[in-house]
Amino acid sequence: MLLAIDCGNTNTVFSIWDGESFIATWRTSTEWQRTADQYYVWLSTLMRFQDIDVVFDEVIISSTVPRVVFNLRVFADRYYGVRPLVVGKPECLLPAAPRVDAGTQVGPDRLVNTAGAFDRHGGNLIVVDFGTATTFDVVAEDGAYVGGVISPGVNLSLEALHNAAAALPHVDITKPQAVIGTNTVACMQSGVFWGYIGLVREICARIKAERGLPMKVVSTGGLAPLFQQAEDLFDAFEDDLTMHGLTVIHRFNKENA
Numbered sequence: 001m002l003l004a005i006d007c008g009n010t011n012t013v014f015s016i017w018d019g020e021s022f023i024a025t026w027r028t029s030t031e032w033q034r035t036a037d038q039y040y041v042w043l044s045t046l047m048r049f050q051d052i053d054v055v056f057d058e059v060i061i062s063s064t065v066p067r068v069v070f071n072l073r074v075f076a077d078r079y080y081g082v083r084p085l086v087v088g089k090p091e092c093l094l095p096a097a098p099r100v101d102a103g104t105q106v107g108p109d110r111l112v113n114t115a116g117a118f119d120r121h122g123g124n125l126i127v128v129d130f131g132t133a134t135t136f137d138v139v140a141e142d143g144a145y146v147g148g149v150i151s152p153g154v155n156l157s158l159e160a161l162h163n164a165a166a167a168l169p170h171v172d173i174t175k176p177q178a179v180i181g182t183n184t185v186a187c188m189q190s191g192v193f194w195g196y197i198g199l200v201r202e203i204c205a206r207i208k209a210e211r212g213l214p215m216k217v218v219s220t221g222g223l224a225p226l227f228q229q230a231e232d233l234f235d236a237f238e239d240d241l242t243m244h245g246l247t248v249i250h251r252f253n254k255e256n257a
Contacts (some may be wrong), residue, residue, distance in 0.1 A: 001016060001017070001018060001054045001055060001056050001057060001058070002016070002017040002018075002019075002056070002058045002059070002060065002247065002250060003015075003016060003017075003056045003058070003059045003060075003076075003080075004016075004017055004059075004060050004243055004246040004247060004250070005059065005060070005061045005062070005063075005072060005084075005246075006061075006062050006063075006109070006112070006242050006243060006246065007030055007061065007062065007063035007064065007065055007068050007069075007072070008030060008064055008065075008109065008131055008132065009030060009064055009065060009131070009132040009133075010029070010030060010131070010132050011027050011028065011029060011030055012027070012028050012029070012030045012068070013025060013026070013027050013242075013243065014026050014027075014028075014043060015240075015243045015246075016052065016054060016056075017243075017247050017250075022240065022243065023052070024046075024047070024050060024052055025240075025243070026043070026046050028042060030065055030068065031068075032065060032067035032068050032071075034068070034071060035071055036071050036072075036074035036075035036078055036079070039071065039072065039075040040075055040078075040079045055080070056076075056080045056082060057080070057082060058082060058085075058250065059076040059080065059082045059084035059085070060084060060085045060086075060087070060246050060247075060249065060250045061073075061076075061084050061085070061086045061087065062086075062087040062088075062108040062109060062111075062112045062242070062245075062246060063086070063087075063108060064107055064108060064109050069086060072084065073086070085249075085250060085253055086108075087108040087111055087112055087246070087249060088105070088106075088107075088108040088111065092249065092253065093249075093252060093253050093256055094111060094115065094249065094252070095115055095118070095119075095143055095248065095249070095252045096114075096115075096118070096140075096142055096143040096144040096145075097144060098111065098114075098144060098145040098146070099140070099144050099145070099146045099147075100145070100146070100147055106145060107135075109129070109131070109135075109242060110129075110135060110137050110145060110148065111145060111245075111249075112242050112245035112246055112249065113127045113129055113137055113220065113241055113242055113245055114127065114137055114139050114143070114144075114145040114245070115143070115245040115248045115249050115252075116238070116241045116242065116243075116244040116245025116246075116248055117137075117139055117218050117238070117241060117245070118139055118143035119244070119245070119248045120238065120241075120244070121216055121218060121236060123139055123140055123141035123142060123143055124139070124140070124141050124211075124213050124214065124215045124216065125137075125138070125139040125215060125216050125217075125218055126138055126139075126204050126207055126208075126215050126216070126217045126218070127139060127218050127219075127220065127241070128200055128204070128217060128218070128219045128220070128221075128224070128234070129219075129220050129221045129224075129241075129242075130153070130154060130219070130220070130221030130222060130223040130224045130227065131153060131221045131222065132153045132155075132156060133150050133151065133152060133153045133156070134150075134151045134152065134153050134154065134196070134199070134200075134221075135148060135149065135150050135151075136148045136149040136150075136151075136203055136204070136207065138207060138211070149203055149207070151199060151203075154173055154192060154196055154223050155173070155223075157192060158170070158171060158173060158188070158192060161188065161192075168184065168188060169184065169185065169188075171185050171188050171189055173189060173192055173193060173223065173226065174189055174193070174226070175193055175226065175229050176189045176190040176193055176194075178190070179194060193226075196227065197227065197230045197233065200227065200233060201233060204217050216235040216236065217233070217234050217235050217236075218234065218235065218236045218237070218238055218241070219233075219234040219236070219237050219238070220237070220238045220239065220241040220242065224237055224239070225237065225239075
């Protein structure tokens with residue numbers, strides 16, 4: 001049984017993969033101070049609550065927060081006797097090596113999204129991930145990550161707006177009823193929602209023009225369903241793309257061990 005762990009800047013996701021499907025998925029806040037013992041107590045309690053009794057013999061980890069990897073390694077070793085596969089480390093093989101500037105370290109989340117998206121949709125893709133940052137990953141015809149774009153995340157932009165302007169409140173992002181807001185909250189929501197629609201549309205158009213190829217645009221991440229409401233912005237939405245990518249990379253390593 002495989003335990004797949006995706007540690008992002010804001011949340012960490014644990015999923016149990018039985019070889020055909022995910023039988024359970026849980027999410028917790030990312031805290032680098034959390035110990036291996038705390039991870040175990042949290043996970044084992046949730047598994048007991050859902051009457052899940054499995055033994056993990058394999059663990060794969062993707063983490064954009066390097067400081068948490070040590071405790072996750074200890075967690076896997078201490079409680080399951082497993083040496084985890086860590087995406088981005090030399091011993092973790094990728095289905096296709098990234099083609100970027102020499103010496104560049106590509107974020108593990110981007111490598112995992114690339115593998116998952118290529119497995120489901122083939123090549124020539126733009127993967128838009130609405131996370132703490134909004135990232136655009138360009139996937140070549142052969143499945144290699146060949147670069148991308150990083151922009152501030154939606155919630156990060158809202159927080160910055162609230163913190164920098166004393167008169168502006170904290171608001172939740174939603175699709176506004178009209179472009180022209182008639183109160184402060186509506187104005188902010190419109191600016192963020194339609195601003196990000198414009199950002200995604202323009203960046204994707206420029207990537208396609210630069211590549212000179214027809215490309216499919218795939219969205220993922222927590223706020224992706226919100227932006228799916230914009231017509232013709234995305235060709236597909238994948239709510240479990242990162243976790244699926246982890247299973248793809250894990251399978252590739254098993255087959256090429």
